Structure formats: C-alpha cells, structure tokens
Amino acid sequence: MSTVRFKLNTQAVSVSCAPDRRLLDILREDFGLIAAKPGCGVGRCGACMVWIDDLPANACLVMAFRLEGRSVRTYEDVAADAASAPVRDAIARCGALQCGYCTPGLAMTLTHLHQQTPRPDREQAASLLSGNLCRCTGYGGIQRSIEQLFPATPPLSADNSGDSQ
C-alpha cells in the first residue's frame, strides 16, 4: 500500500493502494468514473483513453505509482468542456458511433488532436487514431468526422514529392 496524490478532473485527490494498481481500475472502482472502458486491458483498443498532463494515455497501462503529482482528465470532464463540442457534434452527425462503447476513448483522442496548433491534417489525424479500435462502424463515420474536423492533406510540394530511396 502506498498513497498517491494527483489531480483528477481538476480536483486534488489521493488514493491508497498497491503501487501497481491500474489507473483504469482506480477510476472505475474508486471514483465511479466509467467513461474510460476496459476493452482489452493491454493498451490495444483505446477504449480506456484518458489524458495525463493533457496527453492521451491508455488508463489500463498506467500504474498508480506513476500518478504522483500528475493531472488526470477523463471523458466525463472533457465532455463537459466546450473544447470537445465540435468533436461530439461531428461524431453524432457523421454516424461515428454505433454501440458507443469505443466513443469516449475515441472522443478523447479526437479532442486532443483537434486542440493542437497547428491542427494535424487529415492524414496525420487518421494515422494517430489507429490506436482506437471500433468494431461497429467500419470506421466510415469516423473517417467522415475526421474530414469535418481536420484540414485536407496539403498536396506534396514539388521538392519533396520524389521518393528519395
């Protein structure tokens, strides 16, 4: 048992637990925060995505001892934040959600990318989303959301279009 102190959705919290307890379990069992979902438990599916110090992380891979002094934000908080509104709107309008189990994780990644300056282009956004699995949509709606949220990929300029290999 050890005690870790961190910020959870802007509140200071402390948790006494084994140092190797997973953040995902802490969120769900101790705080009743259920938006981060267990899909695989091994960092493959992205359903448990949270932000740690404003960077996306799979909560199933983060152990308690690494939380000391950090700031954790979950989808519950981010969904109430105006910054995620365009993302939530695009997901609903484009049909990027079916069963909805992957949706909080997906929205966390998308919101993070959407807030960057400069904003990543479509291709970059799409490749950064391949850690968020969705078994329902076939990614059709997710691709349409990306088209709405991120600028088109700029055409390659003349000097870097050639393959240097």
Next chain:
Amino acid sequence: MNQRPHLVIEHRELLARATPRPDAAAKLAATPFPSDRQHPQALHGAILGSPHPHARILAIDTGAARALPGVHAVLTAADVPGQGSYGLRHIDRPVLCADKVRCVGDPVAIVAADTPAQAQAALAAIRVDYEVLATVDDPVCALAEDAAPVHAGGNLLHAMTHDRGDLAAAEAACAHVVEAEYRSPRQMHAYLETEGGIVEHDGNGGLIVCFGCQNPERDRQVLAAILGLHPDTVRVVGTPIGGSYGGKDELTIQPLAALLALHTGRPVRLHLSRSESVDLGVKRHPMQIRLRTGCDAAGRLRFMVADILADTGAYATHGPEVLDAAVEHVSGPYQYDAVSLRGRLAYTNNGIAGAFRGFGAVQVQFALERQMDVLAARAGLDPLAFRALNLAAPDAPGPLGQQVLPFDGPARALDVLRTHPLWTAPRSHTDGRYHYGTGLALVHRSDGFGKGGPNTARIVLGLAADGKIELRTGFTEMGQNLVGAIHALAASALGCAEDDVRPVIGDTAHTPDSGPTAASRATAVLHRAMQQASTDWKQRITVAGARLLGVAADSLVPAAGGLRDHHGTLCISYPALAAALAPAARPLLTLVIAAEETPSDVPAAHYVFGASAAIARVRVDAWTGQTRVEHIALLAALGPVVSAQGFLGQMEGGALMGQGMATIEDLPTHSGRYQARNLDAYFIPTLADAPAMEIIAVENLPDDDPVGPRGAGEISVNVTAPAIANAIAAATGFAVRSLPVKPDDILDYLENTP
C-alpha cells in the same frame, strides 16, 4: 428482365439522408453500459474456469476458499437450485460443470467477495482434481469411430442433407467441372464491451439481471428455470449493449452472477476480462467446405455437390441453425438441374462456436463465390455475366426447394454494378512491387429464423400519460440504431412526428416478448408491426380525440404533435389528449406479428431473402504478401431503407468485419487451446486498414411484396468476404481456398510461379 427501373439511392444521397441517431447524445454523455453499473453494496463475482480442454472432475475442495477474508460465497454445480444445464435447441451446456469439463474456461466454481482481489485469492484457493481426457481438437477426428466422446451421445451433433434432380445426368451435360476444398476461419466477435453486468435484488424476493443481451424474455425464462424461481420474480434488462454481432445472443455468465446474488442476498457484479471473454464467448464456426460444381459449354450451371463440416466446439448453442443456414446458402441465388448438399456439425474441445453475423452463410458464400469465378473463367465468361446468366428466376423455389417470397434483388444488384467504374476499369494489373485486382461477389441472405424458429413477436403501442406514443418491444440496442428505426417507422405509420414517439426497449418489466434481436429481423419485424398497426391506431386515436372535442372523428388527422384538422391546424396535442383521457381510455394496441415462414414443409428453411453484390479492389504487396483493401462498392438490395444512418452503419461495419475475415482474422486452436486471448494477438482491422467504401441501396421490391424491408444486419459481412477473396485471386492469380488469405501463402505462390 426488370420491367421497372431500379430505385437506386447513391452513397451521397444516403449520407445526406443520414440524420444523427436519437440516442447519440446519451451515448456521447457516457451513459453507463450494463458492465459499467455500480452498486455500493455490490460484491465482486469471479469464475474458476477449467485449465484443461477435456477432463473429468474427480473432486472439488472449496473449504480453504470459503475461509478466506471477504469471501461471501463459493459455489459449485451442487449449489444450482434448478435446471443444471441450458441451451437453445440442445440442453447441453452446464451452468457449472459437475462431472466433466469440455473446453478451456468451462466454469467449475464461482466466488463472490468484497473486493476483486479477494475474489481472485479465493479462486486460487479452490482445489480441483481432474483426470485429463484425450482432447478432441479436430472435427474430422471427432467424427472418427474411435474418437473420445465429448458428449455422451457422440460427437455428431447435427447433420442435414438436401438432394434434388438427376445428378448423373446433370454432370454428363457439363463441359467444365471444378472441385475444390475451402476452409473458413474461427473468427472472434471482438465486441469491445466484454460480458459483464450486475444482478440486484428488487426488495420483494426477486432479481434484476442487467447484462447486455439479445433476448431478455428468453433469458428471463431460462434464468428462472436455473435459479428455481418463478419467471415473474426475474427481471432482465438487456440493453444497451457495447457490441454483440450475435455473440451475446445466448446466456453466458448471467446465470453465474444470478446464482451468487441469490446465495449471498447481495448485489453481485461480474465483468469478464478480455481473456476470460475469449475463453467463454462463442466464435464463428470454422468450416471445411468441399464443392464440386459444373457448367455446360454455354456457361450454364448444371449441378453442385457440397460437403460441409463445421466445428461447433464444446456446446451446441446455435450450431445446428448455423449448419442449416450453411446448407441452405451454399448453392447461392443460382439455378441448377441437380444438387446434392450435405452438412455435418461436430462437437470438439475447441472452445465454443455459435451465432455470428453472417451465421453459417458467409463461410459457404466465400467458397461458392470463389467457385463461381473459377467456373466463369473456365467457361470464358465475365464473372458478372456468368452470375447473371445463372440466376434462378425471381419466383423460383428456394435453395432447399421450399416456397419463397418472389424477389428480384440478385438480378438488380448485378445490373446496377455492371456499369460501376470499379468494374468497367481493368480488373488486374501489376505495378512493380504491387499487384492490383478487382473481385466481385453476389449473395442472397435469409431473413429471420428458419421454419420452426422463434419468428413471432409481440409489440405494444400505447399513448402514455405524458402524451408520448410509446412503442414497447423486447428488442435490444446493440449499435444498430434500433431506437432510430423505431422513431422513423412509428412516425411514418402513425402519422405523428418522430419526436412524438418514445421507444421502450429490452426490459422484461416493461416490454413484451418480441423474440430475439437477431437474424437481421428487428427492423423488418417492427416495420411489419407498424404496417399492421397503422389503420387501427389512427382510428382509435382520432375517435378518442373526437369524443373529447365533440367533433366528428373523420374531421381529425393524426399528425405531428397531436390531432389536426384537414387544414393542418392543431386541435389537440398528444399530451393534452393523454391528460384528458382516463388511463384505461388511452389507446393501447398489442400487436402479434405472425411468423414469416415458408408454406413448404422443409424444416429450417427460410421464406424471405435479401440480396447484395459487392466489388472490392485490393493491392497485394509482392514483397510482404500483405493485402490492402483499397475500395469496396457495396450494393444492398433490401427494399426500402428505414434509417439511413442505421443502414450505412450496418453496411460499413459489416463490410469491414468481412474484410477482417478475408485478410487477417483467425483464431486457431492448438490441442484445444486458443492461440490468442486478447487483441494484442488477435488483430481486428484498425482505421488504417479501412478502405474507401461506397454504399448503394436498391429499394425495389416485387409489386405485391407483403413484407417490406429485408434485414440489413448481416448481409454486408456475407458479401465482402468473398468479394475480397476474389479480388486477391484476380490480383495475383493465387487460387484462394482458405481464409484469411495468409501473406506467406501469397509469397509462396508468387515465388514459385514463373
């Protein structure tokens, strides 16, 4: 052939019609799934599964586990108060194994404790003595005379045959005969929400079972029988579901959680880890399919001989129906002089196979559609032209000789794709490292369960106290946009606005027995129910309004928001009407939807079919053997599109699942053990694998078609797997006989082909 023009909805128009799902806001607000539900008093359940694929249980000692701190119950088979086994057609699956285990993970004991760690400690303290038995790990060996029996009755669970016509004469007429053996993979559903939920007490001696499920009423009956309770004391809330695709159609762990709740008197949560879910969940039936098919010099199909062997694993679940569907779909929408079809289903110790989107048909459609391409090439015909030439007439009998509803979808599907740019462009070329190829597939696909299945449904429609028009159904929402379909169907049939409708779904306390949300039937059944209700409802509600307002009933029209006069002026809103009526006077209709079953006497045969054709374009990397699917054009001929958002989602999602089956997804077993137990070793397609997709609908149905829209839940998986297999063959020349197509096989072929 088709007198009427095709009613085509192009992809762009589907997108334009697709409005957000009514439940999108709730899902975006992270409304809990059953597995998320918490309760402050809840105990944590855990399951001790068998480490062996096949073993006799000699003794179980739970004493040490019971004595551990925080442990409230340790239960074994002896603690099941009612029926000890369950199953859909065969009652062969023990709630808890008593004498024998038949697959890895088969539940032997269960525990409820204060914390998950205590529950795990208790599991570790249970001692089970096993006598390990020979593992039956292959369906061919399972059916050998000297095979160890997985069940007392032997390993042949089910067989089906269908013979028609003079085979010898038909074969004699052939100029080309193609024979090959195909293999289809064991595919994992990989729903992102693993099985989980909570069982609570209702305070009156009853239980509330909240786990994602596809048939709350059936689950309630079966749970009550297992628990030795009256069904009225069990309430099942089965919705929403974090993905199912058929994988949650039958009970898995609900009986275990309910037993723990019953014994402890406390709420019990149970949520499987991914690896436990892999062990306990069902998979797609792997099949070996031998086909012998011939056509004459003009390219007309004459005969087919099919032999299908499927591995159902340790328990039957939906296996017999899956095999029946395989036999029914193996000859396709085509016409033959003679067929001889045989299917067998074997018990093994390889996990459990059951219902999965595509349900026995997709396996054989892969084999058949490969076979069609090979025969077309032999006959010197274009693959699309060959299929069109061989289509059975729209009013021909069904594949088992049964009477079916006339349907011209297959012909329309081919006709629309004939001029598609993907098809008219060159269909294979090589560009240095890459081989490109285009493939086509055509499938027809049954709706609902076969004859004798749970095809009937009850739906309740009523004006609620607050003025909402409630549609109550036991169907569950698993992503397919059931809620959107209910809003759209009810509004259009009842004359009201979508906003006036309130769907109430999937909760036995409030909803009637609508049968399973499976076999692509929910939307189709709801459509039929609303057609049936329309006149009656409009009459009842206008009469009620007219009485209240003192006007003639025919001066009122049910409309958006309430009853209006013929000029569109609102006379009374639905809330005002509901408030003014005594509860018993509010319109209430119970709709009983009859089974759409073939009048023929053929067991398990279907009456209603939909159709789809798809073109896939792939790029095969000659350096790595890997396939990239670049483009899929999928045309679904399923009648009117009810919910554009739901339809698109079903087509796109199923198409990618079919792509997974064709290119990467396989879950082999070795000596009865799965070779992957999580998503880090079993890969499903990611966003980076998703192709460009174009979805097209053809809405035509024959003139006097009585049933309306065909189900859209499955057919996209059915059609894309074979289309991609054909595209890989077109790109490389490799005779694809086995899915998924493995890079090594492609490389071997390319290296050894001059």
